[in-house]
Amino acid sequence: MLRLSAIRNFGFLIVSALAFIIALIPQDAANPWMMAPVAILSICLILSGRLSQLNYRDPLLFLILLLWLGWTWGAIFSPVPFASKVTLVILSVLPVGYLFALGQDVRKFLYGAIGIITILAFAAIVHILINGYYSRARLFFDDENILGGLIAFVIPMVLNFHFSAQNRKTRILIHIVFAILTGGLLATQSRSAFIGALIGIAFVLFKNRTSISRRSLKLALIPVSILLIALFTTYFGERLLLMLQMDKDVTGRFSLYLSALRMLAIDPLHGVGLGVFHLYYPHYKTLADNSAGFWVHLDPLQWAVETGIGTAIAFYTLFGTVIWQLCRKDLSPLQIGAGASLVTIFTISHINYPFHYTAMALLAGIFLSVFSAQKKGSALRWRYLPAAAITIFLLCLVWTVMQTAPTLYLWTKALKASQNSDMQTYADNLQICIDKGNPTFPACRIEAAGFLIRRMPDPPQDVLTWLRDAEAANPASPEADIWRAQYYLKKNPGNLKLPTDTLHKALDKNPTLWPPRSLLVQILTSQKKHQEAFDILQESRNWQIDRNALDEYYKMERDLMEKLKK
Numbered sequence: 001m002l003r004l005s006a007i008r009n010f011g012f013l014i015v016s017a018l019a020f021i022i023a024l025i026p027q028d029a030a031n032p033w034m035m036a037p038v039a040i041l042s043i044c045l046i047l048s049g050r051l052s053q054l055n056y057r058d059p060l061l062f063l064i065l066l067l068w069l070g071w072t073w074g075a076i077f078s079p080v081p082f083a084s085k086v087t088l089v090i091l092s093v094l095p096v097g098y099l100f101a102l103g104q105d106v107r108k109f110l111y112g113a114i115g116i117i118t119i120l121a122f123a124a125i126v127h128i129l130i131n132g133y134y135s136r137a138r139l140f141f142d143d144e145n146i147l148g149g150l151i152a153f154v155i156p157m158v159l160n161f162h163f164s165a166q167n168r169k170t171r172i173l174i175h176i177v178f179a180i181l182t183g184g185l186l187a188t189q190s191r192s193a194f195i196g197a198l199i200g201i202a203f204v205l206f207k208n209r210t211s212i213s214r215r216s217l218k219l220a221l222i223p224v225s226i227l228l229i230a231l232f233t234t235y236f237g238e239r240l241l242l243m244l245q246m247d248k249d250v251t252g253r254f255s256l257y258l259s260a261l262r263m264l265a266i267d268p269l270h271g272v273g274l275g276v277f278h279l280y281y282p283h284y285k286t287l288a289d290n291s292a293g294f295w296v297h298l299d300p301l302q303w304a305v306e307t308g309i310g311t312a313i314a315f316y317t318l319f320g321t322v323i324w325q326l327c328r329k330d331l332s333p334l335q336i337g338a339g340a341s342l343v344t345i346f347t348i349s350h351i352n353y354p355f356h357y358t359a360m361a362l363l364a365g366i367f368l369s370v371f372s373a374q375k376k377g378s379a380l381r382w383r384y385l386p387a388a389a390i391t392i393f394l395l396c397l398v399w400t401v402m403q404t405a406p407t408l409y410l411w412t413k414a415l416k417a418s419q420n421s422d423m424q425t426y427a428d429n430l431q432i433c434i435d436k437g438n439p440t441f442p443a444c445r446i447e448a449a450g451f452l453i454r455r456m457p458d459p460p461q462d463v464l465t466w467l468r469d470a471e472a473a474n475p476a477s478p479e480a481d482i483w484r485a486q487y488y489l490k491k492n493p494g495n496l497k498l499p500t501d502t503l504h505k506a507l508d509k510n511p512t513l514w515p516p517r518s519l520l521v522q523i524l525t526s527q528k529k530h531q532e533a534f535d536i537l538q539e540s541r542n543w544q545i546d547r548n549a550l551d552e553y554y555k556m557e558r559d560l561m562e563k564l565k566k
Helices: 002-023 032-048 059-076 081-091 093-101 107-131 144-164 168-188 191-207 214-232 235-244 248-263 277-284 299-307 309-326 333-348 358-369 384-419 423-436 443-455 462-473 479-491 497-509 514-526 530-542 547-565
Strands: none
Touching (some): 032 081, 032 358, 059 081, 059 309, 059 358, 081 093, 081 358, 107 144, 144 168, 168 191, 191 333, 299 309, 384 423, 384 443, 462 479, 479 497, 514 530, 530 547
16 A cells, blocks of 8 residues: 555656646747646546545535636637637646645655746846846746746745754755745846735744744844845836836736726626637726736636636635635644745735746645645545546546647747748648638638738738638637738729728727728828828827837828828
């Protein structure tokens, strides 16, 4: 039995480590590797047969399954199926990670994960030393806040190791790791991660308050002083002070929150569809918001908009249960550290989008498993029913990965070929993507249609078919209308009514876009409809105009004002 248990623990360590390393790959929306961790964990979970051995009386398991159900509901009824399926797979790493870690000894995995993140933090410090004062370290990540959030996530856990360490050498190692992680966090200059880490640290200190002596408080003044000096001798200190002055980022974030709250009225029960917030947001965007509108930067609010308020309620109930358990006095050091880290990511999720990043969601699922009630009570007699349901759902997730990942691979390969000016490979991959890829993925058809419209004086009729199919796969996107209008202009330059109506349709879907507005103004100006063109141009002042378009905007405005004076 001991040998079998050791084999299982070793298997858990290898598989979870592999999933975590793959999950560290940058979260480009079109990167097929981002779905690999869920596929790996799901297959291993099914083959292990452990689902039928779980205790389904576990309240955390019930709440996580409820949250999972909310995400799935939003994906099933989404008007944009491909994007919703991919988002569901990414988010599913949290419940799948939780299920995979239940009943396992997660300590060795956590040590390894902390080691990897410490190396990343050290690389971030080196980046700042090389690139200077104003630079923010992001390494190979898509966003500095992602790297900062990942580092902040494990800082409370490492600090708690200090209080549970038994010998001096271990404590020295912990101090070194903690210093590197703190330096890496400062190198990212992520304010959301810094705030989350502070709250997690405060929780660790509170839970270990009886172990803190006056001598240790005096010694703590040294690292705290170094931290303050590092803060206010780098640009990070200035960024933190800007928060107190309500800088444009903070003002824009609050504007984004208010707009998302108004979006709840679209469909508070079912939501607009998982992963498609950005398609409906432009109509609610305000002038103060300087974001791209892809994320609310408040995960539970985004899920409420996309899948209904029930998902947000499940999320808050889940973390409320964790915080309630953290109030117990009989917690182990591992539970205190994991709980503090969960408090950190819970805080960050209200300022950023950590649960949309696979590595952090996987860590959160494994940390949550530390509080499971699997060792209490016996398994239910009817445990095979939920086990069968979860198995079927995991198989559906694996099938979804098999359906979507090859299409995303072809798409990314085509884009890379285009960047390298390898037009033959670019065209071949786009054609394969259209012919054999997932029919609900619109990007390949949009890209192919746009390429032919740009390059050919007389684009083929196939372009309209591709655009129609792309619009059917993503009816809320204006891209098909924008290219369709340009197709009409090339095919019949004398008939301006059709492209004009099509561009109006595109702006009805997304009024914040500059290209269709610019083209429409040009068409109306050529027809000498100067007042109408000027009115449409002025509507763009309701939102922040893209910097690259400002010169064109001001030139159009001057020209139209001169023509109106005449």
